[in-house]
Amino acid sequence: MGMMVSWMLVAAAVGAFSITALSGCVLIPLLHRLHFGQTIRESGPTWHNKKQGTPTMGGFCFILGILLSLVLVFVGFRRYAPDLVGSQQIQAVLLVLFLALGSGLIGFLDDFVKVVRHRNLGLVAWQKLIVQFAVTGGFMAGLNALGLLTTVITLPGGGSIDLGLLYYPIAFFGIIFMVNAVNLTDGLDGLDSCVTFVAMLGYLVGASLLGYYHVSILATATAGACAGFLVWNFYPAKVFMGDTGSMFLGGIVTALAFVLCRPELVLFFGIVYIWDAMTVVIQRVYFKLTHGRRIFRMTPIHHAFEMRGWREVKIDAFFSLIALIGAAMGVLYIYLT
Numbered sequence: 001m002g003m004m005v006s007w008m009l010v011a012a013a014v015g016a017f018s019i020t021a022l023s024g025c026v027l028i029p030l031l032h033r034l035h036f037g038q039t040i041r042e043s044g045p046t047w048h049n050k051k052q053g054t055p056t057m058g059g060f061c062f063i064l065g066i067l068l069s070l071v072l073v074f075v076g077f078r079r080y081a082p083d084l085v086g087s088q089q090i091q092a093v094l095l096v097l098f099l100a101l102g103s104g105l106i107g108f109l110d111d112f113v114k115v116v117r118h119r120n121l122g123l124v125a126w127q128k129l130i131v132q133f134a135v136t137g138g139f140m141a142g143l144n145a146l147g148l149l150t151t152v153i154t155l156p157g158g159g160s161i162d163l164g165l166l167y168y169p170i171a172f173f174g175i176i177f178m179v180n181a182v183n184l185t186d187g188l189d190g191l192d193s194c195v196t197f198v199a200m201l202g203y204l205v206g207a208s209l210l211g212y213y214h215v216s217i218l219a220t221a222t223a224g225a226c227a228g229f230l231v232w233n234f235y236p237a238k239v240f241m242g243d244t245g246s247m248f249l250g251g252i253v254t255a256l257a258f259v260l261c262r263p264e265l266v267l268f269f270g271i272v273y274i275w276d277a278m279t280v281v282i283q284r285v286y287f288k289l290t291h292g293r294r295i296f297r298m299t300p301i302h303h304a305f306e307m308r309g310w311r312e313v314k315i316d317a318f319f320s321l322i323a324l325i326g327a328a329m330g331v332l333y334i335y336l337t
Contacts, residue, residue, distance in 0.1 A: 004081045005213050009204075012073045012217050013224035020065030020228030024058070028232060028239050031055035036115045054237060057111050059245015061232070062225035063104060066252075067097070069221045088146070089214035092259045095142045096218060100251030102135035103179045107247030122243065129176075136175045140168075143258055150261050156336040171263060175254050178270055181277035182250030184300050185319075188312045189237035190230055191302060194320045195272045196249050197226040202269040202327025203256050206334045212260055222252055235312045268330030272323045276300040 031037075037053035070093065078085045109131075110122035143149040151167035152160050163170065186192035200223035207215035229245075232238045241249075253273070257266040267274065279301040286295050297304045305315045 004077070005084065005208075005216070008073050008077050008081070008084065008213075008217055009220045011076070012069050012221040015069035015072050016062070016065040016221040016224035017228040018065075019068050020062045020225045021231045023061045023064050024229075024232040024239065027058065027061055028055055031057060031239065036111075051237075051240075054240055056115060056240045056242035057108070057244045058229070058232065058239035059104065059107070059241035059248055061239075062222075062229045062241070062245060063101075063248055065225040065228055066218075066221050069224070070218065073217060073221070084213050091146055092148065093214055093218055095139065095146060095148075096215075096252060096255040096259055098142060099135060099139040099175070099179075099255040100248045102138070103132070103251035104244055104248030106131050106135070107183065107243030107245070110243040110247075132176050132179070136172055139175065139255065139258075140172060148259055148261055153264050154262065154337045156333065158337070171258075174263075174266075175258075177277065178254040178266055178273065179247060179250035181270070181273035182253055183243060183246040184280060185273050185276045185302070186241060186243075186246035187300055187302055188306070188315055189235035190233050190312070190316050191319060192241065192246055192249060193226045193230045193233050194316045195323045196253065197223050197230075198320050198323035198327055199253055199269045199272075200226065202323075202330050203265075205327075205331050206262075206265060206269070207256070207260060209331070209334050210260060210262070215256055215260055218252070219256060222249070235316070262334070265330050265333070268326045268333060271326030271329075272319050275322070276302060279304075 032055055036055055036057055074085045074090060074093075106123075106128055110128065113119050114122045140149065151163050151165075153163060154160050182192065182196070185195060200219045203219035204216050204223065207213070207219060226249075229241065233241065250273075253270055254266055257263045257269065277300065279296055280299045283294060283296055283299040286293065297307045302315055302319065305318070306312070310318075
């Protein structure tokens with residue numbers, strides 16, 4: 001089984017990387033012809049104005065890469081490894097993709113409003129939340145149907161805690177928060193791609209330790225796709241993933257922890273997204289309580305590092321290092337439990 005799993009992981013990684021990287025050759029010129037260029041928010045950093053017009057919605061590259069590579073792996077290897085890619089495993093993967101694609105659809109609508117309707121703020125908050133509530137509710141219903149919904153949190157040393165009914169609102173709003181947190185982190189060239197690549201490595205190792213090899217395959221495909229997208233998205237970016245891509249990745253980052261029946265793992269593998277998003281929350285609360293005072297120079301926090309003179313590549317590397325530390329802590333947590 002070990003050799004078969006290795007071949008499946010290699011196929012998923014190489015397939016996703018190749019399809020994502022090659023699709024950019026077609027999609028980027030198409031986005032240019034359609035004039036689907038990034039609109040810089042008026043409240044955003046002024047030095048980002050030079051990026052105005054850079055093609056967005058490039059997330060379709062890695063969405064295509066992930067989906068096609070998964071089809072190739074699951075269809076191609078099912079005959080040789082039915083225990084690894086059986087119906088139950090495929091259903092779990094489809095459930096992850098449900099949250100990812102549902103979130104990606106919200107991002108696409110947001111991007112569409114920005115680039116076609118020329119409203120640089122995109123959809124209004126209540127419009128996003130209505131769809132997110134529906135998608136999140138459907139995802140949790142799917143978890144329950146597959147027997148993957150558990151209210152028990154495993155603790156190091158063999159202990160556990162049952163959250164009972166309190167689990168459901170925490171999980172529901174936690175999912176929405178995490179998806180949006182990944183979206184907020186997509187503020188610099190290559191940042192979301194780099195951080196998600198590292199997070200997926202954590203999920204790859206963690207899922208393998210737990211014996212969830214179908215999750216390992218999905219994590220590997222996502223990591224490969226992120227690496228393929230960096231061909232076009234690394235500084236200076238030739239294309240942005242847009243909300244289409246960042247919301248899709250947010251769905252995957254969040255859903256993987258839940259299909260592993262270890263939702264607390266997202267606190268480790270998603271540490272960078274949580275940090276970035278919480279600085280926004282803290283800034284806004286403090287701003288209102290103090291009638292205009294700020295804690296951070298700018299949020300999300302990656303922009304504060306820019307204001308300190310850090311180059312985007314340096315910020316990408318620093319945030320990736322933090323993501324790596326979080327991933328290592330997550331793997332250690334799995335080992336200890």
